[in-house]
Amino acid sequence: MLIFIKIAWRNIRRNFYRSVITISSIGIGFASLFFIRSFIDGADHQMVENYTGLISGHIQIHSKGFQDNPGLKKSIRSPLEVTGALVKASGITAVSPRVKEYVLISSAENSGGALLMGVDPEQEVNVTSLHKHIRSGKFVSTDGQIVIGKTLARSLSVGINDKIVVVAQAFDGSLASESYRICGLLDTGAEEMDKGLAIVTLRAADQLFVLDGKVSEFAVRAGSLEKTDKITASIKRSLDPLKYEVLSWKEISPSLLQWIQFDVAFSDFLLLVILLVVAAGILNTLLMGILERVREFGIMLALGTKRRQIVLMIGIESLILGLAGIAAGFALGAGSSGYFAVHGINLSSFSAALDEYYTGSVIYPRISYGYPVIYGTIVLITSLIVSIYPAWRAARLNPVEAIRG
Amino acid sequence: MALIEIRGITKTHIEKSGVRTEALRGIDLTVNEGDFLSIAGPSGSGKTTLLNIIGALDSPTSGTVLFDGIDIGNTPTARLADLRLKKVGFVFQAYNLFNTLTAIENIEYIMVLQAKPPFEARKTAKALLERVGLSAHGDKQVNRLSGGEQQRVAVARALASGPKVILADEPTANLDSRTAANLIDLMRELNIEKNVTFIFSTHDKIVMDKATRLVLLKDGKILNG
Ligand SMILES: Nc1ncnc2c1ncn2[C@@H]1O[C@H](COP(=O)(O)OP(=O)(O)OP(=O)(O)O)[C@@H](O)[C@H]1O
Numbered sequence: 208m209l210i211f212i213k214i215a216w217r218n219i220r221r222n223f224y225r226s227v228i229t230i231s232s233i234g235i236g237f238a239s240l241f242f243i244r245s246f247i248d249g250a251d252h253q254m255v256e257n258y259t260g261l262i263s264g265h266i267q268i269h270s271k272g273f274q275d276n277p278g279l280k281k282s283i284r285s286p287l288e289v290t291g292a293l294v295k296a297s298g299i300t301a302v303s304p305r306v307k308e309y310v311l312i313s314s315a316e317n318s319g320g321a322l323l324m325g326v327d328p329e330q331e332v333n334v335t336s337l338h339k340h341i342r343s344g345k346f347v348s349t350d351g352q353i354v355i356g357k358t359l360a361r362s363l364s365v366g367i368n369d370k371i372v373v374v375a376q377a378f379d380g381s382l383a384s385e386s387y388r389i390c391g392l393l394d395t396g397a398e399e400m401d402k403g404l405a406i407v408t409l410r411a412a413d414q415l416f417v418l419d420g421k422v423s424e425f426a427v428r429a430g431s432l433e434k435t436d437k438i439t440a441s442i443k444r445s446l447d448p449l450k451y452e453v454l455s456w457k458e459i460s461p462s463l464l465q466w467i468q469f470d471v472a473f474s475d476f477l478l479l480v481i482l483l484v485v486a487a488g489i490l491n492t493l494l495m496g497i498l499e500r501v502r503e504f505g506i507m508l509a510l511g512t513k514r515r516q517i518v519l520m521i522g523i524e525s526l527i528l529g530l531a532g533i534a535a536g537f538a539l540g541a542g543s544s545g546y547f548a549v550h551g552i553n554l555s556s557f558s559a560a561l562d563e564y565y566t567g568s569v570i571y572p573r574i575s576y577g578y579p580v581i582y583g584t585i586v587l588i589t590s591l592i593v594s595i596y597p598a599w600r601a602a603r604l605n606p607v608e609a610i611r612g
Numbered sequence: 613m614a615l616i617e618i619r620g621i622t623k624t625h626i627e628k629s630g631v632r633t634e635a636l637r638g639i640d641l642t643v644n645e646g647d648f649l650s651i652a653g654p655s656g657s658g659k660t661t662l663l664n665i666i667g668a669l670d671s672p673t674s675g676t677v678l679f680d681g682i683d684i685g686n687t688p689t690a691r692l693a694d695l696r697l698k699k700v701g702f703v704f705q706a707y708n709l710f711n712t713l714t715a716i717e718n719i720e721y722i723m724v725l726q727a728k729p730p731f732e733a734r735k736t737a738k739a740l741l742e743r744v745g746l747s748a749h750g751d752k753q754v755n756r757l758s759g760g761e762q763q764r765v766a767v768a769r770a771l772a773s774g775p776k777v778i779l780a781d782e783p784t785a786n787l788d789s790r791t792a793a794n795l796i797d798l799m800r801e802l803n804i805e806k807n808v809t810f811i812f813s814t815h816d817k818i819v820m821d822k823a824t825r826l827v828l829l830k831d832g833k834i835l836n837g
């Protein structure tokens with residue numbers, strides 16, 4: 208066994224440049240896979256964090272049926288029951304109770320529909336970053352104030368300090384109406400919100416809709432995105448499933464999840480392409496090496512070397528090339544991903560598109576330790592599979608002809 | 613005692629192009645244990661073909677070869693590899709050592725194939741190397757050695773398996789006449805010392821004169837039978 212490793216190893220050394228080229232091509236392939244996957248994971252992570260951080264939160268709790276068919280009738284009637292469950296679940300950073308209902312907003316000039324959200328300003332800022340997206344003015348702090356999207360303001364021809372009137376149907380079905388003074392304009396970059404969102408305090412919304420403490424939802428911020436599924440499950444366990452729905456961001460925004468699944472599929476496709484390149488590289492090296500060594504294999508066979516020992520030797524050679532390539536690729540991939548994980552990759556020249564997907568224009572790759580191991584194993588197995596054909600060719604040589612040349 | 617019995621063998625090589633060459637046309641030969649036998653003949657007379665058949669590398673088109681009682685024509689390929697490993701040593705004209713290995717490792721290789729313990733293999737390899745006068749060169753990569761030295765490593769490698777017979781196809785063809793004579797003398801010493809049968813082919817007069825038995829081959833037939 209040892210002698211076969213020696214022969215394989217020295218062969219790799221003998222064809223130094225060819226081996227270096229093969230190892231580099233495996234390495235560069237693996238490194239690009241590593242880097243691209245880290246990049247995609249980073250971008251996806253930012254996208255989810257930004258999206259959930261902007262308005263939805265990581266987890267939402269509603270009365271059952273609210274998600275599909277929202278409305279005041281589906282309000283949470285006993286919020287204390289929910290807060291009780293939330294206190295028990297660990298890993299939660301912040302919670303914000305909200306009221307949500309569609310209303311009509313009118314100015315002197317014009318009127319339009321919008322989603323009115325009542326939030327407790329002190330709690331909301333810990334769950335979302337809505338307050339950071341106020342372009343002019345400030346976030347709501349008292350009950351007579353309202354924040355509206357900048358596009359909505361434009362269509363209503365209103366600005367800071369102007370008064371607008373909100374008309375809605377209250378919880379009991381009666382018509383409700385109240386006027387508010389605009390304290391800030393919202394500029395999130397997400398058209399949907401800039402065009403159709405208005406925010407007042409939770410108490411103002413409670414009074415407007417006559418809710419007596421009922422709320423539409425609780426938005427939850429988890430300690431980390433990765434823990435969301437676990438926390439969602441634990442909240443679910445302590446709430447009556449017939450009364451409540453507990454949704455993670457994946458259920459709140461299925462299109463976001465689809466986008467991420469697409470990204471994963473894309474990196475799997477890339478894996479396939481890179482594997483083909485790696486396979487072709489190793490195959491080429493091994494086949495060339497075997498053509499040059501026909502006589503040597505002939506001698507080995509003549510001296511009584513078993514065919515499987517020849518296969519073993521070529522397999523070892525391929526394994527060494529594969530391992531060296533993966534080691535080099537790991538260093539390169541982890542190095543480059545690690546560097547940019549700290550310094551970020553500025554894509555502001557493409558940022559119009561990126562804003563739409565909420566990633567932001569600076570991407571920070573994220574390294575996780577699962578996929579390098581999986582990819583590495585796959586690359587290694589590929590290099591072994593690829594060695595089968597050359598090994599078979601070598602083992603099938605006729606020693607008499609191989610020696611005769 | 614008869615080690616190898618060859619009865620009426622012929623060998624027709626068929627090239628891929630379809631060209632047929634009758635390399636051997638009816639050979640009868642008995643090789644006894646301890647023989648120091650030279651097969652001599654002009655180029656193309658069938659020396660290599662005959663040696664390959666004796667060494668179980670190739671099979672005859674017709675006729676039988678009994679090697680130490682085993683009928684080579686009726687033995688599967690895998691078993692023949694085993695037979696070669698255990699009973700035959702090979703020395704080639706072009707040395708054909710493993711150039712990536714050292715002299716010691718070349719000799720050890722055979723014993724590794726035989727699954728000898730590494731420690732024992734190393735000991736035997738050293739002893740053999742010393743016997744062929746190359747103990748100072750054990751750790752050298754073999755392609756750094758001179759032709760004569762390489763061929764002596766090849767003889768040591770051939771001996772390493774403890775074979776019944778060593779087949780040497782024109783072992784001296786690439787050597788100058790003095791080195792050639794020295795190599796044959798060494799082979800003769802080993803032939804006596806270890807009681808290993810040697811069969812070597814040559815067309816060099818000086819070399820064939822050192823044989824204790826001479827077989828003259830021409831156009832695939834033995835002239836002096
Ligand atoms: N594998 C082969 N395929 C086709 N023809 C072959 C093959 N091996 C040998 N021959 C032919 O058979 C004849 C005998 O060849 P062989 O190599 O046995 O002769 P030789 O005595 O060893 O010659 P040399 O002294 O040149 O080595 C030659 O005509 C040769 O061309």
Ligand SMILES: [Mg+2]
Nearest residue numbers: 659660661781
């Ligand atoms: Mg010949």
